[in-house]
Amino acid sequence: MGKSKIDFIVDLLENENISSSQKEKLFALTAIEIKSFSETELKILKEIEIIKEKIGLSDKLPEKPKNPSKPNFLPEYKNPRSTASFLLEYNQNIFLKSTTHNIDSNLLAAINEQLKVKEYDFKLHQSAIQNAYVELKNKHFTIKGLVGKIDGYIWGKVPWSEEEIAMSWSSNELEEWCAANPKQCPNPEIDDLNHKPFNFQKIKLKNGLSIKNFNELVLYFKKQLTIRSDNSILDLCKKWNFQFKEVVSFNLESVPTNIEFFTDVEKLAQVYVKTIRMCINSSLGIKPEIKLNLQERKNISGETEIVFSIHHINSKFQRSKESLTRYGTDFTGIISNQLNGLCNWELVADFDKDVYGSIYLWPKSDNFSPSEKLEGVKFNLIFYR
Amino acid sequence: MIYLIDDKKERQKNLGWGKDKLLNYKDILMPIHTIEEIEKVKKIMFSIENIVLYHESFFDNPINLHKKSSSEIKQDLINLSDKYRIIVVFFSGSISSKNIINKRASLPVSTFYKNLAFFLDSYRILKQDIDLNQIAFGNDFKREKLLELKLKIWNLLFDKKNPDLFVNNEELNILLDEFQKITSLTLQIKDITNEFLKFQINKIYETNE
Secondary structure, X not given: OOHHHHXXXXXXXXXXXXXXXXXXXXXXXXXXXXXXXXXXXXXXXXHHHHHHHHOOOOOOOOOOOOOOOOOOOOOOOOOHHXXXXXXXHHHHOHHHHOOOOXXXXXXXXXXXXXXXXXXXXXXXXXXXXXXXXXXXXXXXXOOXXXXXXXHHHHHOOOOEOOOOEOXXXXXXXHHHHHHHOOOOXXXXXXXXXXXXXXXXXXXXXXXXXXXXXXXXXXXXXXXXXXXXHHHOHHHHHHHHHHHHOOOOEEEEEEOOOOOOEEOOHHHHHHHHHHHHHHHHHOXXXXXXXXXXXXXXXXXXXXXXEEEEEEEEOOOOOOOOHHHHHOOOHHHHHHHHHHHOOOOEEEEEEEEOOOEEEEEEEEOOOOOOEEOOOOOOEEEEEEEOO | OEEEEOOOHHHHHHOOOOHHHHHHOOOOEEXXXXXXXXXXXXXXXXXXXXXXXXXXXXXXXXXXXXXXXXXXXXXXHHHHHHHHOOEEEEEEOOOOOOEEEOOEEEEEHHXXXXXXXXXXXXXXXXXXXXXXXXXXXXXXXXXXXXXXXXXXXXXXXXXXXXXXEOOOOHHHHHHHHHHHHHHOOOOOOOOOEHHHHHHHHHHHHHHHO
């Protein structure tokens, strides 16, 4: 089904003069319309769900009263500072830390001390991890996808990450290994604790790499939460850019490896890929030149912001700044599905009619800051520590 | 002077760095286990003639609590290293790969302690001209680095669905770039078989031995 038809249906359903029951009838008609274009029933249902979610009638979400000051389809703003605090505390809590680090003799002693036991007991450790995580989730809001991932990693009820990994801190295989190897933790610092980790059947990742034991699993999980020198934005961008190597010209010279922060790395990858696709779609057949940058800056409150910029140099923002009172499906989709709670979003651009400046796309703002003449369209993803 | 900031004495001992071994290097190495010990030397520690070896979670330890978070302190250290060109080596049980950038290295804890003696012995001779590869890969670092890269490339090629035709992916691409950078040689990677890629790498590896 063409994108324009989805847009048309979304526009129709957006009309506040249409009641919920009329919208349900429209859904039935939409399904018939989609059926003639879609390949499988699954795809049809998926597309209807997307539309329902966009207009706030998804089964997954209760219908919320409309706030007339807010644009349609945009979710309630979630502050990315809360995600940063959540992840920082995750990495500091002694039990949760043991799910992102190999356990050495000092950490093992600290775990045993907290659990008031002389020797390591996996069941008690597992339960302490679960309790600490529940407590942390109750303390800080964080993004749905991230919670889902960590839930899967700790409780194992659903596969976690885009790789759909089934192995978790609650896997039967792990529990069996721990029962057969009492007093041994599954992810030891090998040379320190002098025993091997829990080995399992190799998990093959989409990029060709593999995970074959619990130490590797724990460190793989850690990389999903952390940007740092061994998992830098520069190295990640080189990987993410690979699929675009023939169609985009990238400049990575201004991407340092010395800025570290916690985030949901998979969500960041999704935002990045979607943004690059938006740049390609807006480039009208001209090979996009995209310059990437990562820097720290202080905001007006003196708070440190980490700004990851995706700058489409040979482009113009093809709409007026006034048109940003209402977002199209690209922006609403990226905000709802990836950005909200992950980072803030700023647009710095050469708008039409020789207007240059910046505006916050998320949280949505009407405050446009004019600037001197500038080149292209820059999307700033703003993170916090 | 080299400052070794690690709160984990038991781990140090189990990795072969008990009190006696540390004392063998007392002329060049100052072990630091607590925040109080840092306070005593912090004014002289961050200087270009010194080297700082830093356990990333030092300030997560409740006995070393600081008003700044451990991640903020680490970022400060990175910035100091870049600004004043001070050699800083970070190590942690959560780091899975070796990484060297400018005057900074980032290493798994076991690698760090395994190569520490080579590093200290070399420092006695080379001082600030020491190569950070020494602590990441040991004495014969060029050979070791190439060997590790070769192993990673072999592992990626091993499970390929089509064993004959070489298909580059993003992970392989980065490893092959790294291999070519280290050896300053160019690999032919278009329209070749896996076997021919391995042949090229083996040939280069043998030349570098």
